[in-house]
Amino acid sequence: MTEHSPRASEATALYVYAVCRADGSPVLDGVPGVTRDEPLRTLPLGSLTAIVQTVRAAEFTDEAWQERLADEPELERYARAHHGVVSAVAAQAPTVPLPLATLYTAQDRAEAALGDESARFHAALERIAHRAEWGVKVYAAGSPGDDGGGAARRPDPPGTPSTPGTASRADDRRRPGPEAGRAYLERRRNLQARRERQREDSLRVAETVDSRVCRIAAASRRLRPHGPGAAGDHRVQVLNATYLVDEHRSAELELLVEDLRESTGAGIELSGPWVPYSFVGGV
Incomplete structure (x- = not known):
């Protein structure tokens, strides 16, 4: 009432x-x-x-x-x-x-x-x-040799007949042997190894970017990277960080990020300046 x-x-x-x-x-x-x-x-x-x-x-x-x-x-x-x-x-x-x-x-x-x-x-x-908040995001480059994971683009496993139920002696002669199977598995292992090396390289780039930006920032915070597909973005994010930077160093930060893009070849996004929400503590 x-x-x-x-x-x-x-x-x-x-x-x-x-x-x-x-x-x-x-x-x-x-x-x-x-x-x-x-x-x-x-x-x-x-x-x-x-x-x-x-x-x-x-x-x-x-x-x-x-x-x-x-x-x-x-x-x-x-x-x-x-x-x-x-x-x-x-x-x-x-x-x-x-x-x-x-x-x-x-x-x-x-x-x-x-x-x-x-x-x-x-x-x-x-x-x-007299400071502002800036966001920096780093994305991993596309995996070399990655076909996007589509099943239609993958090679058929060794031993798969081209026309089921109609194999002839000629088909038998063309059917891949054990060597083809080993070659297929080797290709898969090499692709996985390249992906792992690229992931490690991307993480090293992320650490380099963070270390360089921290040199001119008064404070920084590492945030959880967004997963692939966030907001329609299918890139893999390896760094999601925010930095508190003196206002008079904003131009220096922008030049630094441009230099890092050129020297690393990585996809680096810079956003800001923002009100420093991330650096006011729990008030």
């Missing part, structure tokens, strides 16, 4: 997007956030400032959020709106982004909870100030 009452339907919550230093309070005009009912505003936290927005609590109940998780377009809309606010703030000052749908039932609760984390926020802000 209570959840359907007018009072419950009008209840609000405080949505928190990010935290920055108080002396870097950003301009928020024109940034909509996850709702257009209320404007974005700042919430003073002593030497820090939180970027917040008042939202209708009914839109963020567990039930409402579970429905949203099952609605991919709607979930993407919220994620983009959240990231839009974080990006707008980060473009003006060092910013610690908070996870999607960080909410508090009242402002005093938000002030208390965020205030308790002030030391961690300050440490994160110190770490990411």
